[in-house]
Amino acid sequence: MTYSYFPGCTLKTKGKDLDIWGRASMEALGVTLEELPQWQCCGAVYPQAKDEIATKLSSVRALVSARDQGRDLVTLCSACHHVIKRVNCDMAQDEYIRTRANNYLQLETPYAGETKVLHYLEVLRDEIGFDKLKEQVKRPLAGRKIGAYYGCLLLRPSKELKFDDPENPTIMEDFIRALGAEPVVYAMRNECCGGYTTLENKPYAAKQAGKVLDNAANCGAAEIITACPLCMYNLKENGGGRLPVKYFTELLAEALGVKEAEA
Amino acid sequence: MSDMTEIVKRISGVNPRKCMKCGKCSAACPAYDEMDYHPHQFVDMVENGRLEELMDSKGIYMCLSCFACLERCPRSVEPAKLIEAVRLAVVRQQDKNHLKPEQIPGLLDAELPQQAITSAFRKYRK
Ligand code: SF4
Ligand code: SF4
Numbered sequence: 001m002t003y004s005y006f007p008g009c010t011l012k013t014k015g016k017d018l019d020i021w022g023r024a025s026m027e028a029l030g031v032t033l034e035e036l037p038q039w040q041c042c043g044a045v046y047p048q049a050k051d052e053i054a055t056k057l058s059s060v061r062a063l064v065s066a067r068d069q070g071r072d073l074v075t076l077c078s079a080c081h082h083v084i085k086r087v088n089c090d091m092a093q094d095e096y097i098r099t100r101a102n103n104y105l106q107l108e109t110p111y112a113g114e115t116k117v118l119h120y121l122e123v124l125r126d127e128i129g130f131d132k133l134k135e136q137v138k139r140p141l142a143g144r145k146i147g148a149y150y151g152c153l154l155l156r157p158s159k160e161l162k163f164d165d166p167e168n169p170t171i172m173e174d175f176i177r178a179l180g181a182e183p184v185v186y187a188m189r190n191e192c193c194g195g196y197t198t199l200e201n202k203p204y205a206a207k208q209a210g211k212v213l214d215n216a217a218n219c220g221a222a223e224i225i226t227a228c229p230l231c232m233y234n235l236k237e238n239g240g241g242r243l244p245v246k247y248f249t250e251l252l253a254e255a256l257g258v259k260e261a262e263a
Numbered sequence: 264m265s266d267m268t269e270i271v272k273r274i275s276g277v278n279p280r281k282c283m284k285c286g287k288c289s290a291a292c293p294a295y296d297e298m299d300y301h302p303h304q305f306v307d308m309v310e311n312g313r314l315e316e317l318m319d320s321k322g323i324y325m326c327l328s329c330f331a332c333l334e335r336c337p338r339s340v341e342p343a344k345l346i347e348a349v350r351l352a353v354v355r356q357q358d359k360n361h362l363k364p365e366q367i368p369g370l371l372d373a374e375l376p377q378q379a380i381t382s383a384f385r386k387y388r389k
């Protein structure tokens with residue numbers, strides 16, 4: 001099975017581990033993520049204003065490129081996923097945005113939201129299946145207590161993201177369980193870590209990150225996983241080292257035995 | 264300012280009159296303590312044409328775009344969209360960018376992801 005893949009700029013630089021282990025693990029599972037031939041940064045925040053068109057075009061280009069290859073589009077960074085998925089909803093549902101964007105791009109075939117956008121975790125859950133994933137695990141992470149940190153961007157707004165129950169998500173816990181570890185559920189897992197304000201108000205970003213980590217630690221987590229490079233930075237760099245933080249793909253690579261093979 | 268209020272309503276798509284003043288948005292907001300005006304007040308003040316005060320508030324830069332207020336509002340008012348529209352009303356004015364490229368080098372550190380800079384630029388300048 002082959003999917004089009006949008007890595008995003010952070011995954012080419014500071015977030016390399018998210019990308020490297022993500023690709024290697026999918027290969028091990030028999031799935032190829034084929035990077036889009038050309039892509040531009042999605043901009044990292046979804047532009048909410050109705051009259052913001054230009055800032056949505058890089059996402060539209062990625063969506064069109066996947067459509068033209070006849071493939072679903074897989075994302076990995078939470079922020080890329082959030083932005084691209086919501087722009088896709090706009091292209092499907094908002095006539096004003098669709099018309100303006102198509103006018104600008106002058107495509108041979110206008111785009112109206114046809115591409116299916118899947119987050120990497122959705123591929124694991126809905127295309128491969130966590131039961132199948134479990135069968136592929138070579139080194140079960142037995143005895144490890146792991147807290148999933150969802151943050152905001154994968155879950156909200158749920159009527160557009162349709163990722164999981166926004167208040168009581170289970171996908172990352174099911175993922176952890178499939179790898180043989182024990183998921184730790186804690187209240188702050190779907191509350192914002194404040195990462196976006198790290199440039200504007202670092203003490204506040206640090207305070208929020210501390211709340212997330214304290215809550216997870218108090219509930220018994222010994223480590224945390226995330227899908228967002230900004231959460232990673234904020235929890236790790238601003239969070240005072242209370243708990244180790246990993247990308248979920250690194251955990252996956254460990255369990256699949258891919259990490260040792262490459263190291 | 265009344266024209267500006269109309270623009271803010273239009274580009275956000277928010278109809279403040281749907282609000283039933285339950286305060287759930289502000290209760291859900293993780294940035295509550297950092298904001299001088301809170302999400303439910305944005306809704307109320309836009310409805311009452313008090314846009315200038317909102318445009319001068321620091322809350323427009325403290326909003327995390329976490330969408331908790333938007334997700335949890337029982338009336339689908341979507342305050343986050345309103346806060347972004349007010350911020351745009353400010354930063355779209357000439358010389359009103361909140362973040363200037365000259366400031367960036369001083370803010371960098373070795374681990375900072377591109378995402379932090381890209382998003383800050385997108386949020387704080389036009
Ligand atoms: S969201 Fe992040 S990683 Fe994704 S393309 Fe944009 S800035 Fe880059
Ligand atoms: S950095 Fe904050 S805003 Fe981004 S997903 Fe993580 S929690 Fe949410």
Ligand code: SF4
Binds near residue numbers: 294325327328332
């Ligand atoms: S989107 Fe902004 S205003 Fe709404 S809850 Fe989050 S931080 Fe508060």
Ligand code: SF4
Binds near residue numbers: 303337
């Ligand atoms: S949650 Fe919705 S209805 Fe309640 S005060 Fe906020 S905007 Fe108004």
